Amino acid sequence: MSFTYDDVGATRKPGFCPPGFHPLHVRTRIGEGEDVFRRAAEAVMTWEMHRAVGLALDASADRAAPDVDVTLTLAGMIKAPCRVVWTVEEHRRAGWAYGTLPGHPECGEESFVVDRTGDGTVWLTVNAFSRAAKWYSRAAGPATRGLQHAYARRCGAAVRRLCGPLSEF
Template identity: 75%
Template sequence: MASTPPTGPPFTYEDVGATREDLCPPGFHRLHVRTRIGEGEAVFRRASEAVLTWEMHRAVGVGIATAADRVAPDVEVTVRIGPVRAPCRVVWTAEEPRRTGWAYGTLPGHPECGEESFVVDRTGDGTVWLTVTAFSRPAKWYARAGGPATRGLQNAYAHRCGTVLRRICAELED
């Protein structure tokens, strides 16, 4: 059964959904940051809820503008960091017994071009992890001018997501 394409603006890159398989298309910079959040089912459930409801993102300190209380495919969201506005659309979601997460892709007006995913998983030993994976390249002049500093900020943001999520879940550790 074919899915209905989104009615909003087109994505600014071709490999929509590539983060689901942890793929990085040629010509993009890859980001992969994995942070240990804690242990146990309660931590997994709490971390999953924080990721699926934008709570983690808001706790990181970025502005989140969306009409949706929860992530879902085709939901549009604008991330705001200071004066920078970054429009995105959710590409995919996953809610499985040991893996929860989602990814969004860039829309016209975003300073970067690419996709970023936020996945919480619980390994066989009960450890809960947040993995932030992305592929991107500059789309605006100021992102290009930032060069390695822009990638450094992306890396710091991914690490901050893990730190904040660990703090959100800290009281639930088994």
């Protein structure tokens, strides 16, 4: 299956949003320190974050890697097929992005990146660009974007929770 949009990999470019798409940028403070960073990175790279927000997930691998296919199931019935387009695993930065495949209610790309800043603070940043691909996404209009923002905030809260008492501040 081919991606449903042209700018594959574009979430690597900060602030990029193709014409006709809606941008999303949500940054959540997770905690502080190397242990929190490692735990948060593992939660993001192994799909644990997605499961913790209550999504059913079927992936072709246990860990995010380029070309891994992932299907999320929303509300027990809406299937959202995606493919990982890039990953990063560095000393202070780890994450990945997936792009939409045919059948997804939206069209676009979303990235989930954990980074540890110079002062030791750990952050989860969710960046995306998208537009409606199904009739029900179009019918929901701005509510769809509100749901996407709420989902990104839930991802941050889930990672913070998964990091446990180490992430409290």
